Amino acid sequence: MIQYPSGKRIRNQENKPATSSGRGMALEEDINATNAYYLSYDIANIHKKPTPIQVVNVDYPARNRAKITEAYYRQSSTTDYNGVYKGRAIDFEAKETRAKTSFPLASLHQHQIKHLESVDQHGAIAFVIIRFTLLDETYVVFAKELLSFLKTTTRKSIPLTWIKDNGHEVKSTYTTPCHYLEVLDKFIKESL
């Protein structure tokens, strides 16, 4: 990260992440930082779940902690993030794309969509956060809207125009680089 003489990071000057392009983890980092802020100010308790790993072999070297020597990544059966906010269960998946005009559906797995549908039916606030990395635009798309769209299309991607119409743009601030709860606040008010 380039430090300008003022000590400010570039992103802070525009309230947008100028360096996120090309880094697959940028959105995850932004969400984690945002969740840490929410937690530390007692706004919400939302966490990323650990990546599921299948452990095959573990060594127990004397006087050392257990060392995993063979393991493999497993596919998660749920979404990556969940928690609680204002008494509501929160559940979402986060995806970023380098595409500029649509979000490729291949990056949303069928089991994730099924999970979002299930938690939505059980009363959670379920959604996907989609970031268009090269456009520096991030949206919340609620599960209900997403599922309606998926049921009426055979497309392999969601047009950005549809996302602009049916999703909700997420603002970025210095302390909350992916401030998705602001979108949810509006949603919670409307649904009460």
Place this chain on the structure above:
Amino acid sequence: MIQYPSGKRIRNQENKPATSSGRGMALEEDINATNAYYLSYDIANIHKKPTPIQVVNVDYPARNRAKITEAYYRQSSTTDYNGVYKGRAIDFEAKETRAKTSFPLASLHQHQIKHLESVDQHGAIAFVIIRFTLLDETYVVFAKELLSFLKTTTRKSIPLTWIKDNGHEVKSTYTTPCHYLEVLDKFIKESL
């Protein structure tokens, strides 16, 4: 598992896990089986979070999937289970003990207690499931009761008598070997 000529498992005959003694994972297995039942019958969507593992080294053998060759278990900053039931966020930790008269508090980590307090304040139904393996008794203790107890004591364990008075015994059935939602149903009714 011994199969009797009838094909029934022992535990099925008494609706109690006869083989849980001495196996540290029995409670986890029972909760996982129960959650799978809840999920398949669309009763609730509650999952165990993956164990957090810090990956240090990964090999990418040609034509094979990524193989993790060095990794370590990390301590979780949250509880093990969460999800959604009847619109409410659910969050809990599960512990079993071989003690017969009290539950040793050493097995509940400070960060787990802090997490339970936090999600409870945000409106989740937060609790601990405690199983006395040798007694074959399992209890739900809600975070509010647990935290009140912890604030007024310097004890290093919770007496079973206190748990019997302030907790709620969990029934075991063949399909739901740790049927904790039955306890929650009563709680949800009372709190509305």
